[in-house]
Amino acid sequence: MTETVWIMMWLPLVVMGLFVLKWLLKRVNVWIYESKLGEKRHYLPPGDLGWPFIGNMLPFLRAFKTSDPDSFIRTYITRYGHNGVYKVHMFGNPSVIVTTPETCRKVLTDDDCFQPGWPKSTMELIGKKSFIGISFEEHKRLRRLTAAPVNGHEALSVYIKYIEETVVTALENWSKMGEIEFLTHVRKLTFRIIMYIFMSTESEHVMDALEREYTNLNYGVRAMAINIPGFAYHKALKARKKLVAAFQSSVTNRRNQRKQNVSTNKKDMLDNLIEAKDENGRTLEDEEIIDVLLMYLNAGHESSGHTIMWATIFLQEHPEILQKAKEEQERIVKKRAPGQSLTLKETREMEYLSQVIDETLRVITFSLTAFREAKSDVQMNGYIIPKGWKVLTWFRDVHLDPEIYPDPKKFDPSRWEGYTPKADTFLPFGLGSHLCPGNDLAKLEISIFLHHFLLKYRVERSNPGCPVMFLPHTRPKDNCLARITKTAPGASNVDDMIVCFDLRSEKFSFVKPGERGMLFETLINFQEDPEKHEWSKRIFILPPLWTDTAPRKILYFVGVTDTNEFVFKPFCSSEPFYVHYYNFVNKAIKRVEIQGMGAFEKASGVRIFLNHVEDMKLMQ
Ligand code: HEM
Numbered sequence: 001m002t003e004t005v006w007i008m009m010w011l012p013l014v015v016m017g018l019f020v021l022k023w024l025l026k027r028v029n030v031w032i033y034e035s036k037l038g039e040k041r042h043y044l045p046p047g048d049l050g051w052p053f054i055g056n057m058l059p060f061l062r063a064f065k066t067s068d069p070d071s072f073i074r075t076y077i078t079r080y081g082h083n084g085v086y087k088v089h090m091f092g093n094p095s096v097i098v099t100t101p102e103t104c105r106k107v108l109t110d111d112d113c114f115q116p117g118w119p120k121s122t123m124e125l126i127g128k129k130s131f132i133g134i135s136f137e138e139h140k141r142l143r144r145l146t147a148a149p150v151n152g153h154e155a156l157s158v159y160i161k162y163i164e165e166t167v168v169t170a171l172e173n174w175s176k177m178g179e180i181e182f183l184t185h186v187r188k189l190t191f192r193i194i195m196y197i198f199m200s201t202e203s204e205h206v207m208d209a210l211e212r213e214y215t216n217l218n219y220g221v222r223a224m225a226i227n228i229p230g231f232a233y234h235k236a237l238k239a240r241k242k243l244v245a246a247f248q249s250s251v252t253n254r255r256n257q258r259k260q261n262v263s264t265n266k267k268d269m270l271d272n273l274i275e276a277k278d279e280n281g282r283t284l285e286d287e288e289i290i291d292v293l294l295m296y297l298n299a300g301h302e303s304s305g306h307t308i309m310w311a312t313i314f315l316q317e318h319p320e321i322l323q324k325a326k327e328e329q330e331r332i333v334k335k336r337a338p339g340q341s342l343t344l345k346e347t348r349e350m351e352y353l354s355q356v357i358d359e360t361l362r363v364i365t366f367s368l369t370a371f372r373e374a375k376s377d378v379q380m381n382g383y384i385i386p387k388g389w390k391v392l393t394w395f396r397d398v399h400l401d402p403e404i405y406p407d408p409k410k411f412d413p414s415r416w417e418g419y420t421p422k423a424d425t426f427l428p429f430g431l432g433s434h435l436c437p438g439n440d441l442a443k444l445e446i447s448i449f450l451h452h453f454l455l456k457y458r459v460e461r462s463n464p465g466c467p468v469m470f471l472p473h474t475r476p477k478d479n480c481l482a483r484i485t486k487t488a489p490g491a492s493n494v495d496d497m498i499v500c501f502d503l504r505s506e507k508f509s510f511v512k513p514g515e516r517g518m519l520f521e522t523l524i525n526f527q528e529d530p531e532k533h534e535w536s537k538r539i540f541i542l543p544p545l546w547t548d549t550a551p552r553k554i555l556y557f558v559g560v561t562d563t564n565e566f567v568f569k570p571f572c573s574s575e576p577f578y579v580h581y582y583n584f585v586n587k588a589i590k591r592v593e594i595q596g597m598g599a600f601e602k603a604s605g606v607r608i609f610l611n612h613v614e615d616m617k618l619m620q
Contacts, residue, residue: 028052033094040377043384045096046080047087055089057224061471069470073099073397085381088392091119091371092225095390096380099397101404101424103380107372107391109432111136116434117373117390121225121233125217125240126298127291131434132371140433142292145276147437149269150197150300156444157344163193164342167449171457174484179462182312182480186449187211187305193445194300198269198293199250210246213239214298222368222472240294247290269296296438303366304442306473308449309480311360314411315450316459321356321413326454328352333455347447355413357446361428362399363411364474369394370430395427459484 029049034041050056063072076086076097084100098104107114118132126132131139149155170189174180191211195201220236227234254270273289284292315322332346372391377384385391400408404425405415429436436442453459462481469477 025051029055029089029094033089037386040384040386043382044386045085045087045381045383046083047076047097049087049089049094054224055092055094057090060090061224064470067467070396070400073097073394083381083383085383085385090392091121091390093117093119093390094386095392096385097369097392097394098380099394100401101398101422101427104393104395104398104427105424105431106380107393108370108427108430108434110378111433113375113378114372114391115375116371118371119225119390122221122371125220125236126295127240129288129291130295131292132295133291141278142276143433143437145272146269146292146296149272150438150441152440153344156440159193159197159441160344160347160444160448161341162196163445163448164452166192166196167452171452171484175457175486177484179481179483181478182459182482182484183305183309183475184479186308187215187301189449190301190305190308190445191297194297197441198297198300200266200268200270201250206246210243210297211301213242213246214302217243217298218302218472243294244290247293248286251286251289269293299436300438300441302473304438304445306366306475307357307360307364307442308446309475310364311357311446311450312453312459313461313476313480314360314363315356315454316461317464318411321411322454325353325356325450329451329454332451342448342451344444347444347451350447350451352413353447353450354443355416356450357443358416358426358428359411359413362405362426363409365396365399365428366473367428367430368396368470368473370434393427398425398427401425456486457484458487 026048029052033049034044037044048056051058059075060072063069073086076088077099080086082100084098084103086097086099088095088097090097098107115136116132118126123133131143134142166189170185174182174185188208188211191214192207195207195210201207216239217236220233220239223232223236225233227237250270251274254274258271258274270289270293273284273292275283277283315325328350332349336346369392372393374385374387374389374391376387379385399405402408404421423431429439429442460483461476462483463476463478466476466478466481469475
């Protein structure tokens with residue numbers, strides 16, 4: 001028999017064999033988890049339990065590695081309809097994802113039916129004695145003890161001065177550091193604040209080391225629980241060990257200090273935890289204190305750090321919004337007596353800023369999901385969630401639902417004007433008995449940061465079009481590489497709309513900063529043949545310049561010709577300014593300084609020709 005005949009005979013069998021194997025493998029999780037449910041299995045929500053061991057983790061991780069993480073849940077909605085309840089197998093457990101405000105509310109607020117159900121791997125990292133691992137009663141007691149010192153008017157007025165001083169110093173330092181990873185520095189800032197509140201620690205060295213370990217810990221929380229060197233989860237377990245050792249030494253020191261009656265300046269959360277006694281007079285053991293600290297310090301800096309970064313980016317990318325927010329802050333400062341620092345009352349007057357923060361929390365949705373477990377069989381939307389199954393409240397879908405928030409991906413703080421959302425349609429801090437106890441503190445930190453940022457600084461991103469990562473949390477891939485610069489007195493930190501001028505059609509197009517991809521595209525569209533036109537390989541983006549000719553905001557125009565002509569709106573400035581220069585050939589962006597207007601030959605009307613590129617002083 002020839003080889004071809006063999007192949008012709010066997011190929012259909014192999015293909016059929018593969019189909020059968022796939023069918024069998026896809027049935028494994030069904031047999032393991034569904035068959036024992038008896039009749040109830042017919043009432044399970046629609047969905048599928050994926051492959052043995054890994055369940056649906058691959059499509060989840062794949063979608064969250066693209067620029068469209070919502071494609072994951074969209075697959076379910078497209079396939080099974082908008083029920084708001086889908087059966088999956090994720091993070092090692094048969095689970096149900098709930099995606100609507102009503103289902104999320106039910107899961108988060110019904111403590112009779114649901115309890116925390118975080119994956120075992122998360123529990124190993126955050127701690128079995130933290131809030132995600134303890135009993136209902138113990139949680140209630142420890143929450144009462146720990147939430148009061150970080151919430152409410154009285155508590156926050158104690159911290160406002162420290163937060164403000166820390167923010168002012170940080171911004172000042174960053175403005176002298178040139179290019180920095182903005183996210184990394186904001187996280188260090190929020191970590192410093194939470195460490196001060198919880199442990200009165202201010203040692204730079206200790207904080208840097210601990211914060212680095214937290215970064216590793218968090219990478220492991222949403223990763224697959226593979227404890228093998230090289231995998232994120234393995235690294236995260238090692239990070240936890242180091243954090244536990246560091247906190248253990250702090251707890252031991254503090255206990256010793258207290259025994260020797262060494263007085264510390266202030267009473268902090270660590271003191272509260274050491275002193276705490278339950279109704280039987282039992283105090284907390286070191287392990288319990290450490291897990292609670294580890295959890296609070298993590299929850300209390302990652303989330304606020306990311307939110308501060310995104311709010312700053314969004315403001316800088318939306319000139320009109322930035323201008324409006326800035327004016328509000330200026331009004332507040334004007335009313336203030338000279339030398340007085342920011343007060344809690346003033347932060348409550350920051351109505352527009354509060355809308356900016358809410359909109360950031362909505363668009364970014366820092367906490368992708370909360371994990372719960374069904375305590376008994378629970379009926380939901382006509383389906384049954386079996387006892388012991390995990391439930392994931394998919395906050396992203398609630399916050400990006402176009403029926404609740406029209407044009408949901410658009411950053412538009414004005415949507416909050418005069419609008420009070422129903423409690424279940426806006427869940428950045430969760431809901432129910434596990435509602436974030438740090439929500440007031442977080443909003444205070446973010447407001448204080450933005451107050452000072454808006455008044456004096458601007459952020460210039462090195463890669464504004466940098467791709468966004470969605471795991472473990474939404475962030476630019478380059479951790480927001482940027483320069484934080486001080487605006488000159490009287491100058492604006494408003495980033496203008498970039499205006500492209502099509503030299504051929506003489507038409508303008510408007511591009512927001514940050515949408516550089518679009519800008520390039522617009523310019524590329526100008527060309528007929530890129531090879532023939534050297535100019536078409538270059539693009540000049542002018543920095544914001546304050547012009548009194550602009551009615552509301554400054555516009556800077558971009559247009560390039562083959563003789564390196566610039567076309568842009570006239571402006572009055574003899575100051576040196578910067579031009580960002582993008583070279584299509586080597587795809588590099590250079591920052592060049594132009595010394596005043598001397599380099600330009602002013603032509604009639606709106607045209608100014610740049611004839612002497614060599615006059616530019618190369619900065620990098
Ligand atoms: C923008 C900032 C923040 C966001 C978006 C955020 C978000 C959340 C969410 C969604 C939950 C609920 C989790 C669940 O239901 O299982 C939560 C819980 C928690 N958050 Fe925050 N949080 C932020 C800031 C903070 C701060 C500053 C602290 C520290 C003071 C903190 C401490 C906690 C703790 C300890 C829990 C667990 C509460 C419990 O289980 O009872 N968070 N946070």
